[in-house]
Amino acid sequence: MLDRSQDLERIALIEALNVMDPALGRSLDPVTELAAFTFGTAIALISIVDADSQRFISRVGLALERTDRHHSICSCALQSSGILQIEDLRQDPRFHDNPIVAGPEQMRFYAGAPLVTRNGIALGTLCLMDRTPRVLTADEQRQLQTLARIVVNQMELKMSLGRREPISGLPNRQQFQADLSVLGRQDGGNQFTGVLLDVFDLQSANDAGQALGLKPVESLLRQASLRVQEVLTDDVQVYHVASTRFAFVVRNHDHAQVEALMQRLRERMRRPLMVGSIPMSPQFHAGLCDFRADPDEAGDLVRKCMVALNHALQTDACLCWYSADRDAHLRRRYRLASDAARGLAQDQFSLVYQPRYDLRDGQPVSAEALLRWTHPMLGPITPGEFIPVLECTALMPALSQWVIEHAFAQAARWQQLLPGFTLSINLSPRDFDNANLWTGMAERLQANGLVPSQIEVEITEGQWLHSHPAALPQLRAMAAAGVRIAIDDFGSGYSNFGYLSEVPISHIKVDQSLVTGLARSRTARLKVEAIIRLAQQLGYRTVAEGVEHESELSLLRLWDCNEAQGYYLARPMSADAVTQLVLACRAGPPSDMDSD
Template identity: 75%
Template sequence: MLDRSNDVDRIALIEALNVMDPALGTALDPIAELTAFSFGVPIAWVSILDADHQHIISRVGLAIRRTDRHASICARALGSNTVMQVPDLRQDPRFADNPLVTGPEQLRFYAGAPLVTKAGVALGTLCIMDRAPRQLSAEEQLQLLTLSRVVVAQMELKMSLGRREQISGLPNRHQFQADLNALSRHADTRAFTGVVLDVFDLQSANDAGQALGMKPVETLLRQAALRVQDVLRDLAQVYHIGVTRFAFLLADHSHEQTEALLDRLRIRMRRPLMAGSIPMSPQFHAGVCDFLPVPGQTGDLVRKCLVAMHHAIQTDNCLCWYSQERDDALRRRYRLASDAGRGLAQHQFSLVYQPRFDLITGLPVSAEALLRWTHPLLGPVSPGEFIPVLERTALMPAISRWVIDHALAQAAQWQKRVPGFSLSLNLSPRDFDDQRVWNVLSERLHAHGLAPGLIEIEITEGQWLNHHPAALPQLRAIAAAGVRIAIDDFGSGYSNFGYLSEVPISHIKIDQTLVTGLARSRTARLKVEAIIKLARQLGYRTVAEGVENDAELSLLRLWGCDEAQGYHLARPMHPDAVLHLVSACRAGPLPDAG
């Protein structure tokens, strides 16, 4: 009966050490050859035993590569602390019927030394075999044991290559995941907590590298690694899993104990570190996640810790615990990003149009094209959810081209019934990554027979223009052709009239966060009135977004706002409804919008 008590540890280590890699067998071949030569035997091999098989990963004088474990002589040597030798296999009832003894090889002698790792787990054996009986002396047995230790050292050395972070010398991300996988194979019932730390802003580290060279930055990272290790000494193995990121595991720690430990670590890490002669202040953001040592949880731990850590960075907290709700939202955003291309091809996107009204005449003068997405599984997805997601992908320009083409085609249809009714289109900062955006717009205007003056392009306010040097020339070309340019959501962020002088705009759209509730907020009234007056003095027309009642409309008229848009006036609607509304308004008094 073979001893299988250490199979779980053995199989986990076999995976962690990657001993089935052919490159390891090649590296061990010289040791197998030396062993055969030293003992004057025709056969020597290195074997690894898993739950069911013996794998011969390096060999001299024997062609076989694998045997069943129950037929393995080496399996008997696993539980030995010294060399197991059988002077004559034919005379030993345990092995007399073994195929290597009765078959063509006709083997008679066996000696095997267990391959025992530093953790005390025997993975297999280094063995020698002969076709004649013999007996090893005590000195020869010691020599075989020494060679077995050389084999183990070579295995561990091979494993460590690619598993250590060169800067800190700590185990890296690959080793962290390998150790997590090994942990999941133990019958460990303890609860564990995974922690991922970010100790430096990566951009600051890159800036320091450019200014000082990489050597001082590497020294800084080594200092950070030493601090983490010093606080966690005797508590946890520290892993260096990213340029500025470290990870470790805690066993049987409550949330209070974990947070107390991280607070001590934070205090230690926040002390200045020297990069060259410059003191730098490390940051400290931790993502923390509880888990059980089972494959379904260890395989996903790093990702979950990163979800929590990035939330800590975004909220500028020292630590955040993993949240399933936040993770679900993140995965939903990723799904939207990955499904958008298919959605465009399968006609899941559509356009609705929200009219804009002149506040002097009361007539609808234009409509803003608004994108809608009906996902086949998620149903209608709010543009407030999917537009920010798509703006971070390379698909956004293709979406915008689709909107331009379909919206201009609709505008051309309107001109046949309500001539002069104009169209407003939204362009994303990503659209200006493509330096052909004006060419695309110009081509579609020509194709649909539309005058440029019937079209308005809305861009969001903000500093993005400073980071898109190609945007301003294209905006100037668009404006020079007669297309109007509007700044959307003005007042919600950057709100700087100074930079508007560089952009050829004609309209300012006041953000709905200022307009909605205007009648109830003195601060909002002061801001909106000031924006309208200054815009008029600078020659811009103003459009109020998000108008929800008569009180807001009256104030806007009083201050001289030119146009308004909002649910109080008209909700987003299908093209035929827009046509009906415009025709009805042009034919008579504006219906009661209330």
Template identity: 35%
Template sequence: MNEEARLDALHQLNLLDTDPSEAFDRVTRMAAQLFDLPIAAVSLTDRDRQWFKSRVGVSHSSIPRHKAPCAQVAESSSLLVIPDLLADPCYRDSPLAQSGVRFYAGAPLITSDGYALGAMCVLGTEPRQASSSEFASLADLGAMVMAQIELQHAFGRVDPLSRMPNRIQFIEDLEDLARDQPERDLRLSTLVDLASPEQLSDVVRVMGASYLDELIAEAARLIRSAIGVERKAYHVGATQFAFLAPPGFSAIGYSALLAKRLKSLRKLSNSRFMASAVIGVAPFMLGWSHPRDVLRMAHSAAQDARRLENKVGIYSSTQDAAHQRRFTLINDFAEALRSTDQLRLVYQPRVDLSSGACVGAEALLRWKHPKLGEISPGEFVPVIEQTSMTKAATTWVIDAALKQILTWREAGLDLQVSVNVSAANLQEPDFADRVLDALARHSLTASCIELEVTETGVMADAVQALAVLEALAGAGIRLAIDDFGTGYSSLSYLQRLPAHVVKIDQSFVRDLATNERQRALILAMTSLSHDLGYRVVAEGVETKDVLALVEVAGCDEAQGYLFARPMTPQDFLAWCRESEFAPSSLKAPPLSEPSILDSF
């Protein structure tokens, strides 16, 4: 993937197979003169070739990439010096060595995004060494070539709409400032964000792109006026502007000043859309923080400001760490789905209150990250449910649960397993078909599994969700309404749900012994559910007192730590065999392997 991204960066610049350029040839000639060598080139590493944008002492415009030293420079993004190609085991039989080249030195051409496009290289026909000053000169020449590339082929340094210097210029200016002021002072970076992505989408949809252009031009004028002509502001994103605070300000004091200025800007602005602007302030040590990190921290502070009354936020490393962890979990979950040892299911029993026997198990997903260790489902499940990986995650859980049902049946345990389904799954038109296909692949009937959905999940798109649920119920799959009482479904939809079970959320159950109002609520919810034809499960039963109260309320089943915590499949089987709540479906394991005659 990194190589594909590098190639994409190269191809976007439209450099390959272009005409010679004096701007590049001037640098190449300088390289040959400085090193007193006959050959120098600006070499770009394509998928299968080294193409020369500029060359001295070379007649051909490209050579194969295989065993070309410039390819190694591009792949490693680092300086490469080979004193003698014939003495190097990697390159002694390369086309360069066979053509008479003995010495090679190349400096990477690295874009502002960190991709190495190729090399500024010099070559000689005699073995030689290179001094540290020559290394530095070659690196400088490579930087000159890269600067020329970006000047000619990138987006430039000034945004054509706002006429402000752009993000690339901000990064370079901050790097220059760090070099000019090596004392590493504490500075404040400020980012003004005019609108969230959702607001941008809405305004373009309703008002058109020209309205957004007017907004940006107006905001640029107001920001330039607010900070003064002696200071520099940058257009660093579609609707984002950045600038540095004057030296000596504290983050708190400067944020208070910005809040007043923002209030004034809103009054001056002719656009009501300016009311959505927020500001982020990021303290950083000049020369220690990379300019891209400075922008990222200011952006993070601006997003946090959307929740604040004055709309000005100061960068918080704690909140930033939480956002980065969330991003890490999203990125790494795809690998977890492919791995064989990261994801697993644990099972918690459901006990029938009239018979006292276990009648089912809820499958709960767990994730052991290879670096972060155990990740709480309360942390990663909500994150994954907001991504496209929800479909793959639910597929994985259902498949693992069905496999476990078969394994338990071989051991003599026949129980229904419940699996949680997210709101996103109910918006998939083929979800019901995929569940039925999974049952067919494992040769299992629909009655072996129960799907748990939340009220909120159903109400996200009630019409589509009801259609999916009706298809599942019509196929014989039991449905349960999970976390009952915490959602916002109306009774008109609740009575239409083709569900069989209502699971009262543990927030209503846990403190039942000491909370009289909760007892009244449990009684009312149980009565209502029974009237609608649902079987009622009380979640979060942790004490015998609470168990007695849910029995009095008329609940049909209970689930919670009083019976057992979620267990591994092996521990669950052992619990079923040893517990007082052993299921009536549990059969003793066969004493010996069955004979083929047993089938007749």
């Protein structure tokens, strides 16, 4: 009787080899037919014994496709070092009551050769059965064992197809995942560390491929794979799991040992490699994750290593260990992306509005429409969290259209109550992928009785304008019609006045990261004053975002900043609250900030 660990290992290997695939059974039918013909038996079977049953993946002379494992004669043959041969099953007390013996099939003779893989695991048998007692000669037994080896070779060959990376010759990601499954069955509870390496920048590899052709790049990857194998011990299998990525597993190492191994590997990998006649330095980034070899942890290893590796790439670190907190953050981002479409359909999104003030007279002159999301399970989600996520999805344009429709309707209501009060909306780079963006906006303006000058469009600064060729013509069409164009978050990143001449902007919004705490930072004061002065000379109006203190407001007024927005002046609020605020300001005395 096989012990439990051996049986689990065998069942895992059956899954990894995918021996239940009907295509494999069909490819083995000629061997089964040859066995029946060679030995002159009524029945020949290739039998695989799994967790609860015996399945005949190839058979001659028997209609049954499977039997209960409890009634399987082949289960006994699995434990045999050679052929299990039973001259007369009726005379054997183990099998005389077996359904295939006592039932309609009336089997008498059995001979089974275990199907033993290269790692010594028996998956099943190649067996012969007949309705009359008989005995195989020694030569016949050797022939049956030869046919059994052919069956195993065919299984392993079938499995290896599509399981090796042709460039390096190493097992690929599919084989890595299959071997992890076997590991989980075989060594459950033992501690391992999974490693995912990125050895060459993919863009550099693509550039080299365009310049030199694919053969030199393939040579580079083969050299890299050899270096990884040279550093690791013989019992560590290396896998080529993606274009420039390799993976392996080490056993029973603490973090210090693993990191020492990674340092040796890095030193070896960082030496220049020749691509054509050009020496190139491979990069080295690694994601590492501890795991126990149970099926659940092993099955999720590749994903966790990717989480760690991507963090190493983002931070340009040599290696990063898996972080459950980082993983949870990424999963939350993915959940937001997947739940957003449902949220839009179920009215989970809403708009609030933050007033913007003219610094000459202290009056609120416009409001920025800000999107809010109340998730039914996660509660309120801040725009700083969900907007960057949705900007990477195909849903962002639909969400922007929703904002345009609802914000323009509100702007129309304000024109009745607050003449001259304007509205600004934010558009994402993804919105400009729609060639009909401005056409649709113009239709909504007309439908709501608005004129373009009552609307301002805010776009973020940056290089994205050059990668969206449709953006500039649409922005120019908007500006020509009278829509005001504002550059949002200026000073937070790219911040180049040179490219502004290409964009028909009217306003520059100084980013809140520079404005908040302005009075306490000499560097911030120099930057903000310089931005405001230069913007004025170029003919742009300036708006300061993130004003939270009177001291910041005083400096902005000193530098002749045109408008300001921030919590010190007004927090985001409902449309009705904006209406009441503006009416009160227009009816009342000058605001306190204009009295000094």
